[in-house]
Amino acid sequence: MRKVLGVVAAGMLFACGSQGGSTGTPEAPSAALPAEGLSLGVTEALTQGTFTGGGTEAVFSSRQVEPGVYRIELRFHGKMLRALLDGENGVSTLDGFAEATGQDMQWQEEDRQVVAVLSAALNAELPSGDAATPEAKYLRRAVSLWVQHPDTVAMQRTVMGEQGRGYTMLCSYAKCNGKNTGSCGSSYNWYAYAKHDCSKGGFDAAINQQLAQLGDHGTCDGDEFYMSNNAWVCGEPDHWSRPKVMGNCFGRCGGGCGGDTQYTLDATNHDGCVRNGHVLVSGYCDDQFVSASDDELFAPNCY
Known part of the structure; x- marks a missing residue:
């Protein structure tokens, strides 16, 4: 298992670290903001939408890019948060950067507020627990994790999880x-x-x-x-x-x-x-x- 996880993680680091355009990348927030609130679309292998509030628009998507592997992207304030998750093998890479420069994202309090309100909206609107599609579930979980992200933890990192080793259920x-x-x-x-x-x-x-x-x-x-x-x-x-x-x-x-x-x-x-x-x-x-x-x-x- 360790050897397989290492190979998958190496490939994911390349995918998450790149800024290059790819299918399923959410478009940049528009200049003219729509009505406030959550706009959510759920189709086969894709959950995407926008959230507008307080003069800010966040654009997000969660797409299955190959069987059991999901790419999640969130754009706001000229910044990109990105995750690639292999749910079956318990491997993910996370990243956050400024879209204009590619430099590591620096959290501002206003950023955290946007992500926190989006997280609350997703919790309210998406089906709870396992009733959600995998794309919706991993979107909800990634956004929730980003809300809690400390300023002193690197945005670009690999996360591996395996029950009994990586996590213990209570x-x-x-x-x-x-x-x-x-x-x-x-x-x-x-x-x-x-x-x-x-x-x-x-x-x-x-x-x-x-x-x-x-x-x-x-x-x-x-x-x-x-x-x-x-x-x-x-x-x-x-x-x-x-x-x-x-x-x-x-x-x-x-x-x-x-x-x-x-x-x-x-x-x-x-x-x-x-x-x-x-x-x-x-x-x-x-x-x-x-x-x-x-x-x-x-x-x-x-x-």
Whole structure:
């Protein structure tokens, strides 16, 4: 498997690194913006469309270029985000660059806002989970991954995923009270521990660990619910010693509760970093983000 993955990855790096025009590349955003909102077209082997909002137009496409291999492209603000994914072998290459110069893309806050709103629109409009076509599913997953991309992680990189090696599923911990969704009542199913390392200590430091109930079992306007004085509070416990936490789809790949239901070890640890005193694009959480990238792109849905 390793030898096969290496050969496929080498070919993908060439394909993703090139700016040359190719069939299925979305056209540049138009000068005259259409009405705001998502315009989406889904046909055999192709999902494409535009999203317009706040004076910006993003143009995207996801196309099967050969059996089981998909090319995803997103253009906005004169920039191109591109991914080539081999779903069967669990290999992908990602890239982002300025279209005019070919230089590596530099994230601006306005860029991240555009991609975040597009991601939310795709989650709302595309069929959820495995009901989506492969083109739509990989588009949704790639855009969600780009939303979370830290400034300090290279845009051009190869991501490989293989269950048991690249990612570890935690589907059973996403259930409580015998259910995948809904209130846990008083019956929790704790995972020990969501953890990270940072300037405050290593993975074994109790303040860098959280006792987590994974899954879709409550939402609030903060990062999560945490237990304080025997009551659930909405917010973020900043490096407390092993607090109990839950909510907002803790442990799920992607930002919050997206269109897929992948609960994995690396995604849990990423949440355990960005929801424990660090922001989404914190450099302290880079290693968790990189580790969780293959989970988001390739891990199967839990339900």
